[in-house]
Amino acid sequence: MDRIEVQIERLGEVGLKLRYQVFGDLDRIRPPDFEHAGRTDGLWRSTCFEAFVKPEGGEGYLECNFAGLQWAAYRFSGYREGMVEAAVEPCLIEGSARDGWLSIEIETGRLARPDLPAPDWRIGLSAVIEDIDGGISYWALAHPSDKPDFHHPDSFALTLPPLEPA
Numbered sequence: 244m245d246r247i248e249v250q251i252e253r254l255g256e257v258g259l260k261l262r263y264q265v266f267g268d269l270d271r272i273r274p275p276d277f278e279h280a281g282r283t284d285g286l287w288r289s290t291c292f293e294a295f296v297k298p299e300g301g302e303g304y305l306e307c308n309f310a311g312l313q314w315a316a317y318r319f320s321g322y323r324e325g326m327v328e329a330a331v332e333p334c335l336i337e338g339s340a341r342d343g344w345l346s347i348e349i350e351t352g353r354l355a356r357p358d359l360p361a362p363d364w365r366i367g368l369s370a371v372i373e374d375i376d377g378g379i380s381y382w383a384l385a386h387p388s389d390k391p392d393f394h395h396p397d398s399f400a401l402t403l404p405p406l407e408p409a
């Protein structure tokens with residue numbers, strides 16, 4: 244695999260639009276499942292794409308995993324603490340693989356509470372890529388420790404400000 248590119252934008256006060264693109268020899272990658280849809284745990288064990296979101300200055304965060312048409316979402320009260328299933332569902336998941344690239348586009352449901360002001364969000368974007376031999380590579384905006392740890396506070400390397408009022 245050569246590289247991964249991600250486009251991200253806020254959808255209103257509470258959602259995100261994400262587009263992950265993987266470039267390289269796709270014949271060497273175990274692709275995500277584009278046939279079976281729905282909430283599925285353990286997606287990180289194979290090829291999947293992840294977004295971690297927390298309000299600026301906050302300890303709690305949201306983890307969203309997407310693998311083809313399967314997805315999962317969890318809320319944490321702090322660093323790897325207090326994990327519960329989050330009531331977040333994607334509004335849209337589309338994907339395709341062809342001619343040396345794989346693309347998956349996601350529009351999330353509510354990531355934030357609509358009754359709270361929309362702060363800057365700290366974002367961690369990552370991917371787990373499994374090759375056809377079972378090898379795993381970990382991709383992220385930041386790897387703050389020797390081992391991949393997408394939950395690490397320093398992995399939230401992107402600041403996404405709230406939308407400007409229209």
